[in-house]
Amino acid sequence: MKQYLWIKLLICYIFSAVFMFILLNTYAANRYEDKLIEDKKSLLYNEAASISDEYMTSFYNEELSLPNLTTQIKTIGAILNARIWIVNNSGFVISDTKPDAESDSPINVLDMNPDFLDSTFHNHTVMKGVLSEPMLSVVYKVIYKYQVQGYIVMHSSISSIQKECTHVVDIINICFILFLGFLFLIFSYIYYLTIIPLGKLNKAASEYTKGNYSYILKMKRQDEYGSLANSISYMAGEINNLDDYQKKFVANISHDFRSPLTSIKGYAEALQDGTIPYEMKDKYLGIILFETERLNKLTTSLLALNSFENHGTLLEIVSFDINHIIKKTAESFEGACTQKKITLNLIFASKETLVDADMGKIQQVLYNLLDNAIKFSHHNSTIKISTVEKGDKVFISVKDNGIGIPKDSIKKIWERFYKTDASRGKDKKGTGLGLSITKEIIAAHNENINVISTEGVGTEFIFTLPRTEGFLL
Template structure:
């Protein structure tokens, strides 16, 4: 976007892309893990603290009920075993004092008329002999019920209390109601102390886990960051960079895959450069010959009676260049899928015999013995005859190119179930294991091939591979020291 300033000049304005806070994987992982950590700790802290509060309130309530039961048992002894009311009251008073001291409680004993008969604790004792204003609660106790409440007696206490009501029977009848009140702040103070200890433990644990999360996130994101940098360098054509892979997890596997990709691209790039160099060399030679002979003819250096001879050389060189160009174009179209197969039935053995006739001259020149081992006279297959002829032609070219003088070439077919296996063997130097791996690659041409192939560019076997791949058939090479080199492929029988 451009704007004009007051001086009339143009000022270019570029929109700057804001960097998002959580754009990196490390920040995303760290934020996610911390979020999960916080939610988890808050959830469990809330659940645990509430559960502990409920447990401690129930625990205190059970203690109060147990003490109320003991006090009620003392009243039941009145009239039994000649115990007087005064001796019973003395023991009750002692139990109440212990209870008040242990739980900081206030204890009431209420008669059927709802009047206070005994009161203890720190609360005002002016309510003694007064009628209580909670008839519904008191009546439930006189009906023989044990009650527990956290509300209902607020007007008698300055702080909330936990109340337990217990019926006292004398002579088999409920004559009194016992109420024990324990201040809730005392209960909550202990609960708050436990919560404080729990919170400190949570903070310490969270701190340790945060450190672990931080370094784990760093460790997880570091190799991905390195992979990103390596991928950018590979995209810019630098295939030498590799990733240090540690472990066996998915990230390590991704790093190994990226290293493998870089190695393969490096090989392809090296083969491409070699291919360009070979093409340049192979094209330059015939072009130089053509230019030299045509120039010599035009300026009269070559006399008219020799024009036919040198024009034929020019024609041969032109045809060689056309063949090179056609090979490149055909391979390109095959890889792009622009050459669909035209499958039909044809006689494989007849095709091989016809193609072998093309090598009659080189057979004589190199004194090569050609053995044809067909499993039967005729063999019908279902494939694209034009493309399969090119496959056989290229493999025979390769065999005659590398066969030693006075050597042997063998063409064999073997029918197995619904397939025909075609073997083309030649005596001569073996192919190294390294060349066997790369011989089918685009742009690859072995050193041995460069020394003997004066007309090709090393893409004949690539065309073979692509053709057999399109037919969904098998293709391979067998080469061991001291044994013939064997190329083989399969076709579907009719």
Template sequence: MQSRSLKTKTVTVFIIILYCVSFTFAFLLSIWFNHYYFVSRKKQYDMQAKVLVKRYVKTLKNDNYDSRKRLHDDTILVGSYVDADVFITDNMGYVSTESNPKFKNIEFQNFMAPDIEELRQGQSIEKKGAYKDVFKEDMYIYMRPAMDNGMFKGAVAIFTPISQMRLELAKIYSLIWSLAVLIGMAGSYLMYYFTKKIITGPLDEINKAATKISKGEVERRVYLKCNNEINELAEAFNSMADSLEKVEKNRREFISNVSHELRSPITSIKGFIGGILDGVIPRDKENYYLSITYEEIQRLTRLVNDLLDLSAMEAGKFTLSITEVDVNEIIRLCVIKFETRINEKKLKVDVVLEDEHLYVFGDRDRLIQIVTNILDNAVKYVNEGGNIKISTRTRSDKVLVSIFNDGPQIPDEDLKNIWERFYKSDKSRTSKQSTGLGLPIIRNILTQLGQDIWVENGKKYGVTFYFTLKKV
């Protein structure tokens, strides 16, 4: 409905504009043609009047029957040519010759008395209106004086009914306005067609796809065969749809993973406690199974805490207490914390720290969490008797921390996924202590600090995690 409304509004506005322009053009063209028509008529009348003036002056100089007859014939011919009534008067304003026999009765009458003085000045006259008792309707009147050597000898007068001229103009006006309407209709159709094809049609496709996506069909896409801003909109829409599909996929995987991670410890807890209550587990084994249950509860607690931390980070509600922290001291504390596990696997740990103290800006507890998590992965995946190297060094205004282990390399297809929630590159070797949320959490922490973290495989063996911190 919204798309159709947009289509209707867009086409309606375009049509209104088109008709306004078309009718305005027709109106201006009509005004121009009206002016052009009367100017042309005046030129035509003036040209024919000149011919009659010459013939009249010549007749006055050679006054005989033949010359008078020729003047009369020429007057009739001019009247027929210009489709008007033509009169020739003498210098007193009396009619001597007329083009229409019905005006024979006004011969030798003082016909031009109202205008004779102006004509004697040698000026042509153009006016509109009735004329004495001869023409009671409005006429277009043109008079030209007949001058010979500066002397006024008479005049030629041409009379055309205004109604006749308006009838001729009306035919032209009807043609102009008909063309304006036809142009408006043709333009409206073309406007509708191209608006639908170029604008509203593609928008309808995008709207339909958006409706499908809103109903859960996140794989729906829009493919347009155009090269304009709407195509860019479609590409942006498809990009958004890709993101939504990825988000939906992540959401489903997240729910699946959370369900699995929660179900596993809950099932164990329920089974062991149920066995104890039912007496299936011997009393001398109860403490053993209770200890396992306690570990599962701790695992469940870690998972819930990690989920809450990650949710707070993604919601922007996770706050850090930024202070000056000695990163070298944190590394020493973390290595000491892992001493038991290091000795159990007979690992060699090489700690190379720049200076005795190296201060950075950060949240102490969260920095401990970052180093602990990465070091935990290093200890977990390195082979027995393997090597771990931890180092810090200054780069400009940053401190670069690297933690290397010479264990198996991370497959290339896993490198880009290790930052995803619940992702475990080697599920068979991942202990129950891992929730699969450690790396996403530490990346979020470093992102809030405005720092980076990345991982690289060695040239032949081993894996190194790098992260930066702001140096004090």
């Protein structure tokens, strides 16, 4: 791709240069030459009119002799670089500014071109033996006493006009060559700005396509290419993280499915072949049902997470008393708390605290947080659940005095299947999806949940809900 774009730029450069060169030396040169001819015609005509006004009346009044007239027009001809004739009515040239005109035989214009004096302008006058080269000629009629007494003919060399035109075009061509050099620098700069970064981006995209997400795309630029490079690098990093996440996901889900499936298969085969005594079948059938429930819970949790990520779950927002939901949820853990001799301390800001939320989903959040708190609390400890009203928000806190979360694990607890080593060894019933579901539910409500934890001291989860003044359901 780099070479292809480079060739396209080069073709554009060459085409532009050739096209402009041809344009300058054909159309532009011809147009300029035509303009010089028109300007020359106008100048010669005006000078002929001036000669007629200043000298010809005196000449016809015999106040100015023919030699003196010739001297005057020779001076004008030298200034204009033109040959001037004074022609009488018979077509004879009676005065000529050519230096050796006196030694030449008389010139009769009508003998060479009978129609010459009838036209004012002649773009290409050729008179062999009289004019040494083609001339641009202007014929001006001299009127004296209301009659044409003669003619003033001004000749200017066409080659001199062409030389002037060529000189100007040559200067333009030199400027154009200098401009081509400047244009080459511009194209080189465009190449540097576009083709080189595109090559780097293409190389990076090729590496990422091959799965080499560790490839470093180096592009220190502050323009759109720099932004694109940063976006591609970020995308590659996210894909790399996603790839790692998928591997961990498969590993975790395989582990969590394999363990109950192994138990179910083993005990089912043992019951089938009679390895387990008949009187013990109820016990092992109970284990099979327990492991089946684990699989069902894991599957349900995965489906719940998937629905949140795909925005497939609609929230049923209602106004309810969060204090009442906390009490009901706490009651469902009475057996677990009694077993570990854990006290649940409920502290509410007011008797009723109304919030707008999905009551079922928030009850699931409270259940997950309380379940975690009890699971990681010590025997004979206290778990505090409180609500605090601040402005239009209600802050709900679940705080335990358990083992805490290691500092390097706090950011990871929201990930699917993530478990600290202590929890995986201590509790094999957890799916590692509870906190992930909790965070997704709170995020679906456009609210926040935070965690404060110190290892060996305890953990506190705090989330917010919008406060309402609605009616209690």
